[in-house]
Amino acid sequence: MNLDYKIRYTAKNTYENKTHGALWQFLIIPENSESQQLIFEDFSNSLNIPVENSINGYDFRTYRIRPRQSIEEIVFTADFQVIKKVENIFERVSHEFSESEYSDLKSLQFRAKNDMFLRFTDLTTLHQKVDFEFHESISLFENLQNLNSWIKNEFTFKTNVTDIDTDLNHILEIKQGVCQDFTHLFIAIAKQFGIPSRYVSGYLHQGNGYFGDSQMHAWVECSIPGSGWIGFDPTNNLIAAENHIKVAHGKDYSDCPPLKGVVYSSGKNETEYSVQVSAQQQQQQ
Amino acid sequence: MKSTNNNPTFKSYNRDPQLYDEIFDENDNVRETYETLFELYSEHSAKDFGRLNNKAKASFFNQGITFQVYGDHEIKEKIFPFDLFPRIIDAEEWKHIEKGVLQRSKALNAFLRDVYHGKKIIKEGIVPLDLISSSENYLDQMNGFDPPGGIYNHISGTDLIKHSDGKYYVLEDNIRCPSGVSYVICNRTALKRALFGVFNHYQAYSVTNYAENLLEILETVKPKGVDVANCVVITPGIYNSAYYEHSYLAKAMGVELVEGQDLFVENDFVYMKTINGPEKVDVIYRRIDDQFLDPLEFKPDSTLGVPGLMAAYKKGNVCLVNAPGTGVADDKAVYTYMPEIIKYYLNEEPILNNVPTYHCSRPDELKYVLDNIQNLVIKPVDEAGGYGISIGNRLTEEEIEKVRQTVKASPRKYIAQPIMSLSVHPTYIEDSKCFEPRHVDLRTFTLLGADKNFVLKGGLTRVALKKGNLIVNSSQGGGSKDTWVLKNNH
Numbered sequence: 001m002n003l004d005y006k007i008r009y010t011a012k013n014t015y016e017n018k019t020h021g022a023l024w025q026f027l028i029i030p031e032n033s034e035s036q037q038l039i040f041e042d043f044s045n046s047l048n049i050p051v052e053n054s055i056n057g058y059d060f061r062t063y064r065i066r067p068r069q070s071i072e073e074i075v076f077t078a079d080f081q082v083i084k085k086v087e088n089i090f091e092r093v094s095h096e097f098s099e100s101e102y103s104d105l106k107s108l109q110f111r112a113k114n115d116m117f118l119r120f121t122d123l124t125t126l127h128q129k130v131d132f133e134f135h136e137s138i139s140l141f142e143n144l145q146n147l148n149s150w151i152k153n154e155f156t157f158k159t160n161v162t163d164i165d166t167d168l169n170h171i172l173e174i175k176q177g178v179c180q181d182f183t184h185l186f187i188a189i190a191k192q193f194g195i196p197s198r199y200v201s202g203y204l205h206q207g208n209g210y211f212g213d214s215q216m217h218a219w220v221e222c223s224i225p226g227s228g229w230i231g232f233d234p235t236n237n238l239i240a241a242e243n244h245i246k247v248a249h250g251k252d253y254s255d256c257p258p259l260k261g262v263v264y265s266s267g268k269n270e271t272e273y274s275v276q277v278s279a280q281q282q283q284q285q
Numbered sequence: 286m287k288s289t290n291n292n293p294t295f296k297s298y299n300r301d302p303q304l305y306d307e308i309f310d311e312n313d314n315v316r317e318t319y320e321t322l323f324e325l326y327s328e329h330s331a332k333d334f335g336r337l338n339n340k341a342k343a344s345f346f347n348q349g350i351t352f353q354v355y356g357d358h359e360i361k362e363k364i365f366p367f368d369l370f371p372r373i374i375d376a377e378e379w380k381h382i383e384k385g386v387l388q389r390s391k392a393l394n395a396f397l398r399d400v401y402h403g404k405k406i407i408k409e410g411i412v413p414l415d416l417i418s419s420s421e422n423y424l425d426q427m428n429g430f431d432p433p434g435g436i437y438n439h440i441s442g443t444d445l446i447k448h449s450d451g452k453y454y455v456l457e458d459n460i461r462c463p464s465g466v467s468y469v470i471c472n473r474t475a476l477k478r479a480l481f482g483v484f485n486h487y488q489a490y491s492v493t494n495y496a497e498n499l500l501e502i503l504e505t506v507k508p509k510g511v512d513v514a515n516c517v518v519i520t521p522g523i524y525n526s527a528y529y530e531h532s533y534l535a536k537a538m539g540v541e542l543v544e545g546q547d548l549f550v551e552n553d554f555v556y557m558k559t560i561n562g563p564e565k566v567d568v569i570y571r572r573i574d575d576q577f578l579d580p581l582e583f584k585p586d587s588t589l590g591v592p593g594l595m596a597a598y599k600k601g602n603v604c605l606v607n608a609p610g611t612g613v614a615d616d617k618a619v620y621t622y623m624p625e626i627i628k629y630y631l632n633e634e635p636i637l638n639n640v641p642t643y644h645c646s647r648p649d650e651l652k653y654v655l656d657n658i659q660n661l662v663i664k665p666v667d668e669a670g671g672y673g674i675s676i677g678n679r680l681t682e683e684e685i686e687k688v689r690q691t692v693k694a695s696p697r698k699y700i701a702q703p704i705m706s707l708s709v710h711p712t713y714i715e716d717s718k719c720f721e722p723r724h725v726d727l728r729t730f731t732l733l734g735a736d737k738n739f740v741l742k743g744g745l746t747r748v749a750l751k752k753g754n755l756i757v758n759s760s761q762g763g764g765s766k767d768t769w770v771l772k773n774n775h
Contacts, residue, residue: 023592025581052552054596057426057582064593066551108414112407115418116425251425262580262592 001086003242004282007203009078009216009275011259016267018070024261026063027056027201028216030082030245040081047074058255060248083282086242093227095141102136104225105194114196114223116251123252124188126168134193140224144232145239147189151182152237157211164253179211179235180253183218186234187252196223198249200231201256205243206277210236215275216258221249245277292327294334297719298711305449305708306722307372318375318771325483326370331718334369337479338713341367344475350468350529365468366764367475370711370720372727372746373487379770382445382453382729383740385637388627390441390731390738393460393614395630397437400613401427411629412622415646419697422461422612424575426582430599434506434735437608440499441731442466445637447708454638454705455623456726460607460615462572465745466495466730467530468765470537473743476767489769490742496537498732498739503538503568505734506604516540516568517557519548521577521589531572545573550593553600568604575609617666617700618644640705645696654701655693658685661701663692676755678704707755710766712748724749726757727768742770 009028030038043051043063052064065076094101104110111118132150134143158176168188171181183199190197197220204210204217219233219240231240238244250256259271300309308319315323329337345364374382399406400417407414417423442463444456469492477484500516507514520531522544535542541557548557548566556563571578577587582595597603613619619626621642627635643650643661654661658677665673675688692699709722725748730741746766747757757763 023581025593054553054593055599057595057599059599062596066549108410109408112404112414115404115414116428119418260581260585262585 002282003084003086004280005082005084005245006278007080007082007245007276009273011076011271011273012073013269013271014073015071015265015269017265018072019263019265020070021264022067022071022261024065024259025054026076026078026259027060027248027256028078028258029061029063030080030203030247031060033246035085035087036245037083038080039083040079042079045074045076047071056248058248058250082245084242084245089230089239089241093141093224093230095139097137097139101140101225105140110225117196117198117223118191118194119251120191121252123184123254124191126188126192128169128172130172130189132189140195141227141230144190144195144222147186148232148234149237151186151234155182157235179218182234183220184252186220186232190222197221199252199256200246200249201258202247203245203275203277205279218253219244294326294329294331294720295711297717298721301709301722303449304706305447305451307708307710307725318373321486322373322483325486334713335718337369338715341369341475341479344478345471348471350471366750367472368748368764368766369479369713371476371767371769372710372725373769373771375771376773379742381636386443386729386731387738387740388631388633388636389443389455389458389623390438390733392627392630393441393458394437394733396626397611397614398435401610402429406629411625416618417613420613420616422610422616424610426595427608427610432608433508433601433604436506436733436735438611439502439506439606439733443729443731445727445729446705449706452638454640456640457617457620458615460611461574462607463730464527464530465728466741467533469741469743469745469768470495472765472767487769488772490772492741492743495730495741496534499534500538502732502734502737502739503570503606505737506606507567508601508604511567514567515565516570517543517566518570519543519545519573521573527572545588545590548591550591550597553597553602555591555594555597555603566603568606570606575612578609617664621700640702643701645692645699645701651696655689658688660704662704663688663699663701666698666700674756676704710748712750724755724757725766744768
């Protein structure tokens with residue numbers, strides 16, 4: 001069985017004073033992978049400025065807009081259609097305990113290969129001990145599931161109490177935050193234990209009452225020896241699967257914000273954006 | 286020939302038997318290579334040298350060849366002091382240096398390719414993983430990317446010294462944006478102007494061919510499908526300490542000197558704004574640091590770079606020289622593994638010596654360092670330009686303790702080396718109006734291209750003008766000398 005998603009992303013940028021030169025880059029295109037297929041895409045803007053297709057530093061596809069005129073307000077609209085495979089993640093991942101999983105995890109080969117996602121970044125560094133422990137008597141997957149539910153149980157989803165620069169110590173203190181914060185926290189704890197972990201930016205199936213569904217969503221992927229990259233969504237205590245449509249990954253949020261801009265303008269500017277995701281079941285042919 | 290007695294300008298030249306003197310041997314005789322020069326210089330009086338010295342100084346000032354020193358309080362514009370007594374390297378000795386620096390550059394290029402691909406040298410345990418995972422200069426964006434022609438460090442500046450044992454040692458490799466080559470060329474011009482009658486007694490290689498070779502190297506790494514490559518030099522602008530060099534090289538190569546705002550990216554191609562409309566750019570010799578190259582990918586507030594440049598580069602539509610991310614390999618911690626790196630990739634023995642190094646990250650070596658600071662040079666791993674270096678035997682007890690605490694607090698950030706005694710060279714000292722021995726080093730310039738390489742036959746001999754000072758960097762009050770590489774042994 002497959003799920004057929006329709007996604008609409010809109011963003012409105014307004015500038016107090018007209019821009020004199022700008023370049024915007026959108027990292028919002030669902031990736032093509034084994035489990036998801038992008039079958040339709042359209043990106044337009046209210047000023048009909050030509051759209052360029054490019055990539056970010058990690059080879060994920062982007063849209064670029066480089067207006068030649070001065071701008072006070074511009075609205076961007078993207079539409080995507082994605083077919084998502086419904087798979088049983090438990091068939092792919094080893095959830096039985098095995099000692100070799102831990103010895104592989106510690107091996108130089110594995111650490112060197114995944115070095116990028118083992119290094120701590122500013123957004124994924126903990127300066128204090130957390131009240132979560134890994135147990136080498138159960139599988140890595142089970143440990144990570146425990147971490148997933150620990151975050152969900154200990155922290156409360158709340159918007160407007162944190163922003164993109166909030167550090168983890170503050171999150172640990174107030175025990176509140178949004179998907180980005182929980183994702184960074186998960187990554188930091190998993191990396192401390194030596195599990196390669198990366199930040200994923202994407203869309204979440206709406207209408208199921210999940211948290212974080214009116215904006216772009218964030219979750220974690222961890223590399224488990226023998227199983228590959230497995231997605232964990234600590235905001236909802238879910239395994240990321242058919243409900244999660246991936247756009248890009250990076251070390252942390254700063255590697256994959258949906259919108260980056262180089263804008264020459266004085267005064268205030270504002271970005272409002274919204275995401276709509278709807279799904280239909282599609283029978284396999 | 287006997288040395289100092291018959292030459293008035295050498296009357297206060299005191300040879301220190303502890304140091305290697307480039308022109309006098311251990312019996313105070315002039316070395317063969319320098320005999321002719323020394324004889325010719327004997328004809329001049331001290332007054333003549335004073336006059337010539339002023340002439341040379343004026344020539345630099347008139348050409349606007351200046352640099353800036355970043356001090357604690359203010360920024361100063363200075364002339365790079367030029368010394369009238371040239372450094373001479375004979376043909377045999379040069380052959381050794383040239384082979385050695387080329388070997389290092391090739392090994393570093395192979396190392397860079399490896400750490401941005403399979404990381405074999407790490408997986409095989411030859412160098413520690415920590416070397417890249419704790420390096421601030423490792424660029425994840427370069428992972429898995431193949432730069433045009435397979436070249437990362439197109440331009441390498443290798444700093445060498447001659448120790449009291451008379452052997453050359455490499456002090457460091459500079460493969461980000463090594464500077465100084467314009468001084469090599471200006472020094473030659475200034476020397477010829479002041480003392481042509483001396484220069485023409487020797488058969489020395491020309492140094493003015495550097496720019497044409499650099500241009501050829503740039504052309505070997507042009508993107509696929511480009512017929513005639515359009516090359517530019519990008520500079521951070523007139524306030525950069527090496528701006529003179531940027532403008533010199535652009536002019537000498539006959540290419541445009543641009544700033545970030547002169548370029549733009551459209552559909553992943555780079556264009557230069559000209560009065561005749563946009564002109565595509567294929568190869569960029571960039572003299573701005575990685576973190577400022579592209580505000581979309583690195584420092585978002587950088588106005589020095591070009592938004593979208595990295596994507597154009599990664600799509601293979603433009604070549605950046607040197608490649609971004611080379612800084613991971615000229616880290617002082619990587620330096621200490623150079624003998625292993627050379628053997629691993631080239632299956633050769635290192636031609637040039639490395640200074641033995643203690644890693645403060647290793648507990649037993651840290652202990653040795655902390656107990657022996659007075660006999661060691663302590664260097665931060667990632668500072669350039671001679672900043673942050675402590676020379677143990679110049680420190681007071683109090684200062685030693687301070688250094689000890691600093692190193693103890695973050696051992697990974699420091700390495701230590703025995704105090705190397707840089708060789709000395711006669712240098713004209715304005716105060717005494719005489720030649721006195723001063724410490725010198727040598728920076729060579731090596732170019733790597735796709736199937737082509739070039740080592741500039743000459744180099745920048747930097748001299749510490751303060752008596753006894755070992756730090757020769759221009760930013761620390763150093764001067765420089767013209768450096769002659771002889772075509773035949775003299």
